Amino acid sequence: xxxxxxAVAATxxxxxxxxxxxxxxxxxxxxxxxxxxxxxxxxxxRVVNERTLVVNDRNYRPFLVHLxxxxxGLNDAIWALRFRTWTSLGCxxxxxRVNFREPALGPMTCTVTSVEPYYGGAARxxxxxxxxxxxxxxxxx
Numbered sequence: 001x002x003x004x005x006x007a008v009a010a011t012x013x014x015x016x017x018x019x020x021x022x023x024x025x026x027x028x029x030x031x032x033x034x035x036x037x038x039x040x041x042x043x044x045x046r047v048v049n050e051r052t053l054v055v056n057d058r059n060y061r062p063f064l065v066h067l068x069x070x071x072x073g074l075n076d077a078i079w080a081l082r083f084r085t086w087t088s089l090g091c092x093x094x095x096x097r098v099n100f101r102e103p104a105l106g107p108m109t110c111t112v113t114s115v116e117p118y119y120g121g122a123a124r125x126x127x128x129x130x131x132x133x134x135x136x137x138x139x140x141x
Contacts, residue, residue, distance in 0.1 A: 040089065078100045
C-alpha cells in the first residue's frame with residue numbers, strides 16, 4: 001500500500017514538473033537592462049527642459065524621459081501631465097505620448113523618444129540641478 005501511494009505521488013510530481021517546464025515564459029514588458037516605467041506606477045515628475053522630464057515611480061526610482069521637440073511651453077508651471085501608453089501595465093517607451101495644457105497655447109502633445117534610469121554621477125549633475133524640489137504629484141488623469 002505504501003509503495004502504491006509513493007508511486008502515485010512520484011507520478012503526479014513528474015507530471016507537474018513536465019507541465020511547468022513546457023509552459024511558455026510570461027511576456028516581458030521590458031528587455032533586461034532597459035528601464036521600465038509603468039504608466040500606472042508614475043508618482044511624480046519634474047521638468048528639466050522642454051525635451052526632458054525626470055519622472056519618479058511609486059518606489060521613488062527616478063527615470064529620465066526624453067521627448068520630441070513638440071513640447072513648446074513645457075515647464076514647471078504646468079500642473080498636470082498625462083502619459084498615454086498602449087496599456088496601463090506596459091512600460092513607457094518610444095512612441096508613447098505626453099499630453100499637457102499650456103495656458104497660452106492650449107493642449108499640447110509630445111512623443112517619448114526614450115526612457116532611461118536616472119543614475120547618480122555626471123548624468124545626474126547634467127539634468128538635475130535642484131532635483132530634490134519642484135516635483136509635481138501625478139494625479140493619474
